[in-house]
Amino acid sequence: MRTGFARVASLLLALVLLVGCQPASFSGRQAFKHVKALDALGPRYVGSEANQAAADYIAKTLEEYGWEVTRQNLAYGGERLQNVIATRGTGPTVLLGTHYDTRPIAENDRAEPTSPVPGANDGGSGVGVLLELARTLDPAITAERSVMLAFFDGEDRGGIDGWEWAVGARHLARQLANDANSRPEWVLIVDMVGDANQELFWEWSSSVSLNETVWRVAHDLGYEQQFVARHKHYLIADHTPFAEMGMQAAILIDFDYPYWHTRQDTLDKISVDSLQRVGDVITAFVQQQ
Numbered sequence: 001m002r003t004g005f006a007r008v009a010s011l012l013l014a015l016v017l018l019v020g021c022q023p024a025s026f027s028g029r030q031a032f033k034h035v036k037a038l039d040a041l042g043p044r045y046v047g048s049e050a051n052q053a054a055a056d057y058i059a060k061t062l063e064e065y066g067w068e069v070t071r072q073n074l075a076y077g078g079e080r081l082q083n084v085i086a087t088r089g090t091g092p093t094v095l096l097g098t099h100y101d102t103r104p105i106a107e108n109d110r111a112e113p114t115s116p117v118p119g120a121n122d123g124g125s126g127v128g129v130l131l132e133l134a135r136t137l138d139p140a141i142t143a144e145r146s147v148m149l150a151f152f153d154g155e156d157r158g159g160i161d162g163w164e165w166a167v168g169a170r171h172l173a174r175q176l177a178n179d180a181n182s183r184p185e186w187v188l189i190v191d192m193v194g195d196a197n198q199e200l201f202w203e204w205s206s207s208v209s210l211n212e213t214v215w216r217v218a219h220d221l222g223y224e225q226q227f228v229a230r231h232k233h234y235l236i237a238d239h240t241p242f243a244e245m246g247m248q249a250a251i252l253i254d255f256d257y258p259y260w261h262t263r264q265d266t267l268d269k270i271s272v273d274s275l276q277r278v279g280d281v282i283t284a285f286v287q288q289q
C-alpha cells in the first residue's frame with residue numbers, strides 16, 4: 001500500500017512538473033471570458049466611462065501576464081483617447097493590434113440608429129483573442145523578437161462629426177514609422193472574428209504576402225472552410241495607417257456579419273470555436289515567422 005501510494009504520488013508530481021514546463025496553449029474559452037468582461041462594461045465608445053474601464057481592464061490583464069504596459073494618450077476632436085500598448089522580448093518588432101472602442105451610434109439598426117453599438121464582436125472579439133495570446137505566447141518567441149500588442153482607441157468613431165477612422169492606430173503608426181528601432185516587420189490587425197458563422201477573406205488593401213502566409217497557416221491547421229483564400233472586402237480600419245506608411249500590414253476580419261453596427265452585436269453572437277481558430281492561427285503564424 002505505501003509503496004503504491006508513493007509511486008502514484010511521484011507520478012502525479014512528475015505530471016505536475018511536466019505540465020508546468022509546457023507553454024500554455026490558446027484557449028477560446030479564456031478569450032471568450034475577456035469578451036464577456038468587456039461586454040459587461042457596456043458600450044465602450046470614445047469618451048465614455050466604460051471606454052476608460054476597458055482600457056484599465058486591458059492594462060491590468062496584460063500586467064498580470066507579465067507584459068510591459070504603456071498607455072499612449074492623445075487628443076483628437078475635443079476628446080481624450082488612449083491606446084494601451086504591451087511589449088515583451090528583444091529583437092525586431094512585430095505588431096498585433098485590435099481596437100477596444102465601440103461605435104457610439106448603431107447606424108445600421110433600423111429600430112435604434114442613434115443608440116450605441118454593444119460591440120461584443122466589433123471592438124470585443126479582437127481584444128479577447130489578443131489578451132489570451134498575451135497569456136499563451138511561447139516565451140521562446142519573445143527571446144528573438146519584440147512582440148508588441150496594441151489595443152487602439154478611436155477606431156470606430158470614424159465618419160461621425162468629421163472624424164477619421166482608426167485615429168488611435170494612426171497615432172502609433174506615425175510614431176513607429178519614424179523609429180528605426182521599433183518599426184515593425186509586419187502588422188496584423190484582428191477585429192470582428194467571433195461570429196459563429198465564421199468566414200475570413202483576404203482584405204484588398206492588406207499585404208498580399210502577409211495574407212497568403214496567414215491563410216496558409218490556417219489551411220495547415222485544417223481551417224480552410226473558415227479562411228477563404230480570396231479577396232472580398234476593401235476596408236479602412238486599423239491596418240490602413242500602417243500600410244499607408246509603408247509597413248507590411250493586414251487585417252484579419254470577418255466582415256460578413258449581419259449585426260455590424262447594430263444593437264444586435266451582442267455576446268450571444270460570439271462563438272468560442274471561432275475565437276479558438278483565430279487564436280490557433282495567430283499562434284502558429286507568429287511561431288513560424
Ligand SMILES: [Zn+2]
Pocket residue numbers: 103122156261
Ligand atoms: Zn465597427
